[in-house]
Amino acid sequence: MKKLLSVVIFLFGLVAFGQNETLFNQATEAYNEGAYQKAVDNYLEILDNGQHSAELYYNLGNSYYKLNQIAPSIYYYEKALLLRPNDEEIKNNLAYANNMTLDAIETLPETGLSNIYKNIVGQLSFDQWAYLAVAFLILFVFLYIAFYYFRYSSRKRISFVISIVALFLSVVALVFAILQYNKFKDDMPAIVFADESSVKAEPNARSQEAFALHEGTKVNVLEELNDWKKIKIADGSIGWIPAEDIKELKDF
Secondary structure (H helix, E strand, O other), rough: OHHHHHHHHHHHHHHHHHHHHHHHHHHHHHOOOOOHHHHHHHHHHHHHHHOOOOHHHHHHHHHHOOOOOOHHHHHHHHHHHOOOOOOOHHHHHHHHHHHOOOOOOOOOOHHHHHHHHHHHHHOOOHHHHHHHHHHHHHHHHHHHHHHOOOHHEEEEEHHHHHHHHHHHHHHHHHHHHHHHHHHHHHEEEEEOOOOOOEEOOOOOOOOEEEEEEEEEEEEEEEEOOOOEEEOOOOOOOEEEEEHHHHEEEEOO
């Protein structure tokens, strides 16, 4: 019975993969022909089937951009960037989409050390740093074993030194993976989808307006209370926004 169930699941997976592949090709063809809404519909159907990838999100961002729908365009570019943080093509298209937003928010200045830290640790995602840590650890084990089998002292010294370096790099990569994971877990980015949203000082409609945001602006969710979400924007301003006005990016 278990074998039969496994075969059925496998066959179902093949059918689903084939269907998604067909939908993706149809969506790409529609995009190339200028039928951007049809492309969006096909890409979204793939998402409904449970498949997601940086390429899929990137193509959705492009399709919405062609339809002049800024919020969903930025939303899907940002989702693609979560999966491929160093993809220059995604970054460039996201920059074009961000230029069409109404809110001009200045980013808080950062210290030189903070910039160096971001430039180094931000080169890879937390899972990529983890894979790198494992790779260096395997290299360390291999070289350390080789150290015992080499006959000549010169080879022993070289293998020993390189193995220690590999172990050190493995530990560094592991630390970076933990730092990136904690940052990924703590950050809850979202995109404003409302044409204009009044951000309140307190989580109720009667509260004084702190500031206003428009579609496409990126915010970070700090906490949630009933139908309100406490957000922080790039310049450090904090307020409460109706939950229905934003869409969180990490809803994979």
